[in-house]
Amino acid sequence: MAEISTGQRIRELRQHRGIAQSLLAEQVDISPSYLNLIEKDKRKIGGALLHRLAQRLEVSPAQLSGVEDASLVRDLVDIARVLSFDGLDEAIAGRLVAQAPDWGQAMVTLFQRYKDASETATALSDRLSQDPQLRELSHAVLTQISSIRSFAEILKDVPDLPQDERAHFSGIIASQADRLGLSAREMIALLEGNPGDEIERSQAASAVHEVEDLVNAQRNHLPHFETAADDLRRRILAAHGEGSITAAMLAHLETKHDVEVRQVEGDAFEGLVEEGVHLVDLAAPRTATRFDIARRLMAMELREEIEELARNDRLSGEDARQVARRAFANYAAGALLFPYVPFLEAAEHYRYDMDRLAQRFDGSFEQIAHRLTTLRRPGAEGIPFAYLRSDPAGNISKPYSLPGLRMPRLGGACPLWAVYAAFAEPHKTVAQFAAMPTGERFLFVARRVAKGAQAAGAAPAAYSIMLACEASYANRLVYGDPFTGGREATVTPVGFTCRTCSRQNCGQRAQAGILQRA
Template identity: 30%
Template sequence: MAQQKLYAGAKLRDIRTGAGLTQRSFAARLGVSLPYLNQMENNHRPVSTGVVLALAREFGFNVTEFSTGEPERIVSDMREALADPLFADHAPALADLRLVASNAPGLARAFLELHSAYRQGHERLAAMDEAQGRDGLRPSPWEEVRDFFHYCDNYIDAVDRAAERFAADGADTVATLAACGIRVELSEEPGQDLYLRDGSRLLLSARAAPATRRFQLLHQVALATRNDLLEATLDLARFQSATARAIAKIGLANYFAGAALMPYRAFLAAARETRHDLELLADRFDASVEQVAHRLSTLQRAGEKGVPFFFVRVDQAGTITKRHSATRLQFARFGGACPLWNVHRAFETPGQFLRQFAETPDGVRYFCLAREVSKPGGSFNAPVRRYAIGLGCEVQHADALVYADDMNMRRFEPIGISCRICERRDCHQRSVPPLERRLRVNPDRRGLLPYEIDG
């Protein structure tokens, strides 16, 4: 295998300037010509073995400091930083990044430190806004919609009742769409929950689960037959942008679909009868376990409330992709959820329910249920989506859930919301210090963390 050439112009310049030498004097000490040194310092030529030996002999330079991996690490770090939406319109080419990493690593490191400081400041403001309930930062359209459903307790009365009436009428969804001029077709093409609305043609994936196809049909029924209701609800919400309004309309159509699939009164009665057994409810309403868990978190109709649940969906990186809560438990707006929460362990036990009694720093105790969910792509080369869902309620409602039977209610695992706003000082899974606490660092003492948190 050919030996990798060593381009280290920036390191050569550092050594020369550190020794206080001109290029001419430095070239003489190394035994090379001035043009040759100039070419090496500008990475037009690789550093030769003779030059490396001369550096060690004349300047006591440790040749192991010539790390060929350093520029690549800088390039990797810069690519990650430049993935920030801040640089969406100004991302340089990979060749330019390599040029900067090789010729101006000091500038690259300064850029990385500046970006890191920017992100830390942004996260600090965001976390403080979350912790103190202020509206100091304008939310993104996605967050604005998420907050809309959150502050409605994930229950939209007019849409819910309209869906319940549609289900009571017993209308066929395909016929309803046909009456609106929309023809439904099935496609055998591999695709994850594929559907495509092309004018008067609605194309669904024949490979999707029946519950998924029913949900998608009901979603289209909402858009085709309840558009005035959806638009009126959006008018009342007063979103700050057209993008937020468009996202919310999809959310409201999804809400209609779930409420028509599992009508409020019938579903609430079945939930109580089965003691909230998700699998029994999924069979009874021809729905998926995730759809059932999500629907349980919406049963907040005045005078007919169900158990107040929280519902969350988490991807394999720990990022919360869906969250609703009718309980006092809140979720981190930025970053992942507490690693001590059982929803993260669900990936280790596919198809099984994990149960947990947990306590948050404010002293509130919860019963938490978690399960991994996989959605095959329908063919060998199609990707499989994997995530975990979490469902829970405050512990005083736990006896209404079949899953809490025979569990030890004397042991509650401590969980938090986010490390940045969690007050626990002795957590063995803490990733970052809390924002509003001073730290003590003792080099002669090492515990679970490399620092101690003042009370």
């Protein structure tokens, strides 16, 4: 973990900004002596005071408390595991992040590019064997990846490397990473079919990861979006006769934004792009259409706020900003359709029964599950949930982690997790009381969902959605009932990923565990 404490962080930021201790104390409404104790780590802080201090010091609460650093450390440890770098433990990663967070972030970015390029190169191998030009480019890509990997290993394995040599090798890694990007694009552009699509997809992978980081840094909760959504909801329901929220959204889009919502057949979409018209698919489920309309409305209502978030330095380019705009508009749509306070009260009342919440708020399982992860308002918090979505091939998207329960994103999760079992039971919510090799226990709740239009001949995309919370919350969830009373027979021994799992004799093991080598 990072070695700089919250107190040290506060002191350093305060001094960096030239604010006297007594002034800061006054501004956050505490005594100077109390702030002094906090800065010396003799008092722990959280909640409202942490938020006030963060606001005054112009950083996010996560930055101040070190949650962001901890997330970065876990990413680095994940990478070390994926690359089988033995000996790089969390303490070393923690020191790196504490001393040079930018370098830590640079290594994560570099790894993502390495992984994207590596996957692209492997996937194209069939084509390459028949096309001399592509063969040559593929060789160039793999050679560039080789230099990056080799120098990265040298930097890691040779602790006594002189500073100038270290800087030289780091420079090579950076320049090779740039060349790698160019080579990969050149290679993709040579492909038959629609090269534009390929480039877009390869860029998208990194962009999505950047946005996930940004959302995680906000702890998946945006207070000003919640306020704006509550306010808008009240206004449009009052203005349009307190009818249904859908009717109010449609009326508001038309009167305030001059946007008419029109339902069309899915295959007619392309020919019907016109300004002032928002098309929704006639065959889409009602919950999807409703959410789509809410997203369009909130994207227009919160345009400036969304833009401000999308300008965040964590996002490296327009691709990532585009993904971010959509992610934040989705958040705002959830806040509008599932208003915070009534939704939280209903969740507690129904003991987090997602089917009942879906009925009550007219949402899909995925929308409801995702909304549950955002209930993090200080003083009015729901159960803290981690979130994961997988497709049938095990590709993971939208991971949201909790401290102590890290959702993987750089590879598949343990095959024994409920998120995969749910594919076999399409119409059922699968609950699992999962025990990790380290002793921690979690409640996993997953369900397979189909997305996309239900038109004849069109195959909807299938996903499994999973929520996870610490076992201590199990008695507050309807899904925890089968496991109450400490019946050991109902506990499923699982791991995190095969690579990091130490369990012997697991029938589902797909890869050797690095922890077993010792």
